[in-house]
Amino acid sequence: MSERTYKLQKGDQVVMHTCMEHDYPDNFGKIWTCRSDEFQHKGHDYGSIFLEGYSGSFSTEFLQKVNVEDLIEQLAERDRTIARQSAALETATVALNGIINGEWSETIDDQFLEVWTTRRINPSRIADEALLEISRELEALGRE
Numbered sequence: 001m002s003e004r005t006y007k008l009q010k011g012d013q014v015v016m017h018t019c020m021e022h023d024y025p026d027n028f029g030k031i032w033t034c035r036s037d038e039f040q041h042k043g044h045d046y047g048s049i050f051l052e053g054y055s056g057s058f059s060t061e062f063l064q065k066v067n068v069e070d071l072i073e074q075l076a077e078r079d080r081t082i083a084r085q086s087a088a089l090e091t092a093t094v095a096l097n098g099i100i101n102g103e104w105s106e107t108i109d110d111q112f113l114e115v116w117t118t119r120r121i122n123p124s125r126i127a128d129e130a131l132l133e134i135s136r137e138l139e140a141l142g143r144e
Contacts, residue, residue: 008038008049012065019062031066 008014012034016022036050038060047060
């Protein structure tokens with residue numbers, strides 16, 4: 001195992017690994033807070049530390065420091081990604097259902113990267129617009 005280049009300090013957060021205590025259900029994956037700085041017992045060549053909620057000292061050889069703030073930020077970013085993907089999926093589902101049902105609507109994704117410009121099918125509106133366009137063309141022909 002590689003030698004650590006840092007000493008644990010009071011307030012650091014750690015998890016247990018590769019020891020008997022790690023395998024206890026109440027300890028597995030638990031994040032512990034150091035309630036002392038790392039120290040050496042007299043006559044021993046290994047580091048020890050006191051952990052909040054743990055009786056007695058614990059060998060630092062079996063502890064891994066964790067950065068909880070980074071983990072929280074990673075989880076928050078994952079949640080934001082899931083929310084964006086869920087919104088995009090919902091938009092796609094609505095658009096596909098509209099196509100299946102013969103309805104169309106204007107849709108823009110959340111990053112404005114793709115735009116689907118379609119319209120709700122309304123036969124009377126299409127007929128009115130077609131008649132208006134024909135009258136404009138006839139007027140233009142009459143002016144010539």
